[in-house]
Amino acid sequence: MEKKYGVYICKGCSIADTVDTEKLAEVATKEHQIPVCKSHDALCSPSGLDLIKGDISGEGVNTVIVAACSPRAKHREFIFPGCIVERANIREFVAWTQEPGTEDTQALAEDYMRLGITKAKNSFPPEPFLLEETNKDVLVIGGGITGMTSALGAADAGYKVILVEKSGELGGWAAKMHKQLPQSYPFEALEENTVKRTIDKVSSHSNIKVYTSAEIEKIAGFPGQYDVSIKTNGTSEQAKAGSVILAAGWRPYDANKLDHLGYGKNPNVITNVQMEEIASSGRITRPSDGKEAKRVAFIQCAGSRDAAHLPYCSSYCCLTSLKQAAYVREKNPNAMAYVLYKDMRTPGQYELFYKSIQNDPGIMLTKGEVTGVSETQNGNLFIDLKDTLLGENIRIEADMVVLATGMEPNTKIDADVLKEWKVKFDEKLKESGGKPDPNAPLEPHKVPNVLKLEYRQGPELPGLEEAYGFADSNYICFQYETRRTGIFAAGSVRQPMHMLGSMEDALGASMKAIQCVEATEKGYSIHPRAWDQTYPEVNLQKCTSCKRCTEECPFGAIEEDAKGTPFHKMTRCRRCGTCLGSCPERVINFKDFSINMISSMFKSMDVPEEGLRLIGLACENDAYPALDALAMNRDRVNPAFRFVPVRCLGNLNLAWIADALSRGIDGMILLGCKFGENYQCHFVRGSELASERLGKLQETLGRLMLEPERVKLVQLSIQDYDKLPEILNDFSEEVGEMEPNPFKEF
Ligand code: SF4
Numbered sequence: 001m002e003k004k005y006g007v008y009i010c011k012g013c014s015i016a017d018t019v020d021t022e023k024l025a026e027v028a029t030k031e032h033q034i035p036v037c038k039s040h041d042a043l044c045s046p047s048g049l050d051l052i053k054g055d056i057s058g059e060g061v062n063t064v065i066v067a068a069c070s071p072r073a074k075h076r077e078f079i080f081p082g083c084i085v086e087r088a089n090i091r092e093f094v095a096w097t098q099e100p101g102t103e104d105t106q107a108l109a110e111d112y113m114r115l116g117i118t119k120a121k122n123s124f125p126p127e128p129f130l131l132e133e134t135n136k137d138v139l140v141i142g143g144g145i146t147g148m149t150s151a152l153g154a155a156d157a158g159y160k161v162i163l164v165e166k167s168g169e170l171g172g173w174a175a176k177m178h179k180q181l182p183q184s185y186p187f188e189a190l191e192e193n194t195v196k197r198t199i200d201k202v203s204s205h206s207n208i209k210v211y212t213s214a215e216i217e218k219i220a221g222f223p224g225q226y227d228v229s230i231k232t233n234g235t236s237e238q239a240k241a242g243s244v245i246l247a248a249g250w251r252p253y254d255a256n257k258l259d260h261l262g263y264g265k266n267p268n269v270i271t272n273v274q275m276e277e278i279a280s281s282g283r284i285t286r287p288s289d290g291k292e293a294k295r296v297a298f299i300q301c302a303g304s305r306d307a308a309h310l311p312y313c314s315s316y317c318c319l320t321s322l323k324q325a326a327y328v329r330e331k332n333p334n335a336m337a338y339v340l341y342k343d344m345r346t347p348g349q350y351e352l353f354y355k356s357i358q359n360d361p362g363i364m365l366t367k368g369e370v371t372g373v374s375e376t377q378n379g380n381l382f383i384d385l386k387d388t389l390l391g392e393n394i395r396i397e398a399d400m401v402v403l404a405t406g407m408e409p410n411t412k413i414d415a416d417v418l419k420e421w422k423v424k425f426d427e428k429l430k431e432s433g434g435k436p437d438p439n440a441p442l443e444p445h446k447v448p449n450v451l452k453l454e455y456r457q458g459p460e461l462p463g464l465e466e467a468y469g470f471a472d473s474n475y476i477c478f479q480y481e482t483r484r485t486g487i488f489a490a491g492s493v494r495q496p497m498h499m500l501g502s503m504e505d506a507l508g509a510s511m512k513a514i515q516c517v518e519a520t521e522k523g524y525s526i527h528p529r530a531w532d533q534t535y536p537e538v539n540l541q542k543c544t545s546c547k548r549c550t551e552e553c554p555f556g557a558i559e560e561d562a563k564g565t566p567f568h569k570m571t572r573c574r575r576c577g578t579c580l581g582s583c584p585e586r587v588i589n590f591k592d593f594s595i596n597m598i599s600s601m602f603k604s605m606d607v608p609e610e611g612l613r614l615i616g617l618a619c620e621n622d623a624y625p626a627l628d629a630l631a632m633n634r635d636r637v638n639p640a641f642r643f644v645p646v647r648c649l650g651n652l653n654l655a656w657i658a659d660a661l662s663r664g665i666d667g668m669i670l671l672g673c674k675f676g677e678n679y680q681c682h683f684v685r686g687s688e689l690a691s692e693r694l695g696k697l698q699e700t701l702g703r704l705m706l707e708p709e710r711v712k713l714v715q716l717s718i719q720d721y722d723k724l725p726e727i728l729n730d731f732s733e734e735v736g737e738m739e740p741n742p743f744k745e746f
Pocket residue numbers: 536552553554555556557558568572573574575576577578579580
């Protein structure tokens with residue numbers, strides 16, 4: 001497309017009171033020879049938009065630079081189909097944060113104009129990546145309540161579903177329950193188990209194909225075209241799918257590890273899973289002698305919230321014990337239940353259920369730490385408690401003890417399995433003549449378990465050490481999303497949750513799975529860049545097969561051919577641009593975002609001999625909105641900074657730093673999200689990777705004879721926006737104390 005540029009300057013929202021817009025226009029007309037440059041009192045008003053539209057239809061303008069508000073404002077207004085649109089943020093970054101009418105303010109606005117025009121010059125219309133054929137079927141792994149609800153969600157919306165269940169029947173743990181918790185207001189009375197009805201619906205749904213006693217053997221491919229092998233009844237069946245919902249469910253924590261609570265020592269110490277079986281079979285009887293248990297004690301957090309077992313709250317067990325206490329009372333109104341808790345946790349509306357249980361005089365709820373469970377002389381059990389609300393130690397006698405055991409995701413690889421796998425792995429390596437490293441840690445996601453992905457990056461979902469085997473799904477923004485595009489985690493593989501929570505989660509995941517196949521078909525990315533039709537394009541002629549892009553892609557979108565040349569599995573790509581940042585050869589670029597674009601933007605800035613010029617590379621997910629938030633508050637921002645948005649700080653290519661500093665820029669601050677176990681990066685490790693790359697900065701800057709302190713990375717979350725002015729001023733002072741950048745003179 002031959003570009004015809006048009007620059008439009010808004011004079012509203014205090015812009016004309018702060019900068020000389022006529023002088024600003026000269027940057028476009030004189031410096032950049034832009035043929036069409038107009039201003040308007042309120043560009044986003046109907047007449048302002050008509051001005052632009054008129055030039056598009058009348059003058060053939062197809063590349064529009066809007067010098068006005070932040071690109072995060074008035075987004076819809078400034079969409080002009082078929083045109084490239086760039087936004088120069090002179091409202092938030094200039095008019096609302098700078099002293100009106102000063103030289104510095106004018107210089108800043110003019111630089112934003114230069115940056116906007118240069119960006120537009122280096123931007124090209126997207127050509128979406130389209131698969132020859134997009135399969136829109138949804139594969140659901142797990143036939144428990146989560147898997148079945150997900151399957152129904154997608155199937156009722158008209159999508160074909162393949163449901164794979166490991167056991168011989170659908171229903172999972174939920175089907176084994178005697179009764180279920182109330183699922184609607186007033187959240188008081190127990191309900192009959194409705195899972196049987198759900199099983200019937202799933203089994204008879206024309207859009208759902210159910211495999212029971214079946215396991216995934218392999219999943220190869222990518223969103224829109226997964227090839228799935230399902231092992232069933234000793235044979236292997238092949239299927240195709242467009243997206244995957246992982247609803248493999250949970251397993252109870254191994255109560256054999258809870259002998260300090262009497263499990264395994266006394267048959268009358270049972271788990272909450274056993275209690276469901278007992279209640280389903282009739283009277284509440286105890287295993288040792290089959291006598292009715294008239295005093296039943298429930299010990300909460302049995303293994304949960306305990307550093308030696310499960311460090312987290314399993315979330316469902318308080319409610320389960322309250323429910324089971326109600327069983328005790330329903331079966332025999334003269335029986336007593338004791339619920340012994342560290343803290344009672346009944347999230348959401350279930351507080352109402354808790355209250356209804358509290359009103360039952362036959363259920364005693366008491367806070368305390370269980371110090372031991374011992375047998376009485378007559379075969380009953382004593383439970384000793386300390387730290388009670390009464391302030392004294394107490395002892396309770398019961399006929400039976402129920403341990404509220406916690407929840408572990410079925411995606412968790414057991415430490416023993418991991419160990420065994422490593423031995424086999426080393427043996428194999430030895431056989432093949434490799435050199436096994438006995439100390440080499442084998443990451444759990446590299447051990448085949450549930451998904452068995454045929455991905456270079458490993459067969460399972462990578463997680464966090466502190467996620468305890470639950471799928472790492474960015475907790476701030478993206479429930480269900482995993483680090484493998486097109487694969488959505490739902491229910492208790494994502495976090496511990498009760499049945500109602502799992503059902504809600506399941507529907508969310510099925511909507512995501514549908515969005516994924518629809519977006520894939522049209523060549524769009526999925527969340528968080530859901531509007532994006534660009535994708536990374538690689539100039540393979542210059543690729544040295546260094547594998548950095550393959551290793552750093554957070555979503556496993558890059559594989560290698562036999563010669564080690566990388567190739568993108570494009571529908572797995574989330575368009576984060578991490579690969580663009582990783583490539584030392586600078587051969588990965590997007591149509592509207594490239595190494596050359598950012599370098600050219602830096603080079604386009606005016607660098608006077610006197611005074612500081614600083615660049616702020618701002619992640620568009622947190623840092624850029626934080627800067628806009630400062631503007632909303634009309635806070636003053638140091639005028640030496642020019643902020644340039646990037647998709648993620650993982651885009652940082654060291655070439656940009658070299659280009660900026662060799663242009664005479666005095667320093668560069670990199671504003672990215674927090675990293676580590678509680679990371680906030682939308683693309684998992686973007687700012688962390690940028691920080692690692694900065695480790696090599698010494699070499700880059702050494703060649704230029706410049707101090708590495710001229711570049712600083714700051715981890716920032718959006719709510720810390722008010723700290724930014726001080727952070728920026730401190731950095732400006734630090735750089736100001738150094739000698740001026742000698743490249744200013746060139
Ligand atoms: S690093 Fe990001 S942009 Fe590059 S292939 Fe992976 S997901 Fe796509």
